[in-house]
Amino acid sequence: MRPTGQLHLGNYFGALKNWIQLQYQYECYFFVADIHALTTGYDDTTDLESNVWSMVIDWLAAGLNPAASTMFIQSRVPEHSELHLLLSMVTPLGWLERVPTYKDQQEQLKHKDLATYGFLGYPLLQSADILLYKAARVPVGEDQVAHVEITREVARRFNHVFGHERDFEAKVEKAIKSLGSRNGTRYKELRRLYQEQGDEAAIEQARTLLDGNVRLTVADRERLIGYLEGTGRSILVEPEVLLTATPKVPGLDGRKMSKSYGNTIGLREDPDVVAKKLKTMQTDPARVRRTDPGNPDKCPVWDLHKLYSDAQTQAWVQAGCRSASIGCLDCKQRLAEPMLAEIGAMRERGREFEENRDLVRGIIAEGCEKAREVARQTLEDVHQAMGMNY
Template identity: 55%
Template structure:
């Protein structure tokens, strides 16, 4: 995560609960992406250190465990930057310009100067973040799938460049010459379109073209398929997407909970503030008076019932609203109780951590060391195939 300071319930239900499950079953790396924060806030980075500490406190308070996972700060592991640099040498610019979020964020953040390499190249830095640990899976939402696709493409390209057999080019040319002249020319064009521009349609057409060639043996066909896709010895594994459900946790106004909307409940917000926020939430506008029946599906409070209430409580709230048997304040009561009960242990652990800030940095320092050691192993291999060093 980028360091944004204290987290809210949307972060907990949308991301952190998934992390808790992942750390029980996998070797996980969770890190504060402070370099990524600079891609859009480079003009005023002064708040990053405090935002980092506050976010780490929240991670630890919900149960992210340094004994089960490696917990670190990105900028403390310099190997990320080195791999990013090395990957930038082989990554065509059109691959980065084609990432959907590049244009989207430029439009959304039109008030900021984002005409920088840092902003254009941040998906490649994400690729370095992933590939340096040879991750086999990355938890992402659908909006991040294009970034993971880029990571796989970069890994495949790297492996093709530096993991091929010594006489690969000669064998490929010999195999191409076995094809008809027109088919051979078409193969070369499709290969260039996929490799240089990432044209997925060209890749599929190239595969179909190879399947039609009757005068290619199995070895030649497989070699040309690998040439087309850009496959070589696996130096940097291609990670899979661990797709997480679209967790649109409702905010106080019914929209997705987000700091930018000002509709959040902080993960460790004071109980009296939480109570007041929920008690004053807007409800179905049709319920002007206590005796007016309402429609729960039009009420933001009903969305919170979907998260926090059991079937019996939801049935009570639905019937009470549609028949005007209960008032809106009554309906909000079980939600307030459930949110406060969820927050209580998190708030208690956070208070203990906040009272001893050195402890937070000690835990992260150990994670920094662990991450750097593993990252260095990958960098040693990468430097070797690139001919760097002795």
């Protein structure tokens, strides 16, 4: 998650709430994407540091648990930058230029300088972020699926370029030695096929070839196939998408809740301020007077009820709004109760962390160290595969 300042309810329901559940189901890595923040905002880093820490505190306040997941800051694990650089050697420029968000964002953020290498390369930095941890799954919404797809392509390409041959020769040489010299010709034939195609099709062909080799004993044949199958080593793991439902979280004006629209409710905002904000929130425009019936489906307050209220309250809103037996202020009041209770609890937990910055720094330092251990191991594999292990 990029450190963009205090998190709001859109961030919470869009990602963070889901993370809090995932941390108990998977081995999770969550990081503050501070280098990513630079790709669209390199020219003003005044608030970067305070944004980083305020986001970490938001996470902790919302319920991310350092005992259940690993939390760290991207730039404090320099392996992200190195893997990004190494991957950039095998990534065709066209792949990056074709990422849908590349052109979209340039259109949308016209006031920013996005004609930089850093901005073009940010999907590849994301790929490095994922591949560094050999992640099996990446929790994303629909709009991020293309980024995971490019990560899969990059991993596949890297594995294709660096993952096969060295290993193949070493392993098959051992296999041949163990089989004896009589199979030298077969070995050469297999190696040629493998080098030409370097994939599962080659193993299939090798199988057929071996099937026709009457001189091999069954045990020899199985042994050789075993070696061949173990050869197509994947250095980098192609991740799967873990699609997460992203509920509609409208802001105060009814548009999507977003910092750039100035329509947000903060995760740890003062409850009095939140209560005031709710009173001004947009409702179904058909309810001009208290006696005018409305339609919750046309009202952003209803979208928030769906996130906060129980079935009974939701039924009360539906019936009351359509029959005009409740007013919008009553309706908002009922929404305010669970919302303010949750915000209040997060605010309280957040305050404890705000007052104990050493604890927060300690959590992140430990997370960075844990992440680095995994990251170092992957880079060692990458160096080895690239012939750079010196």
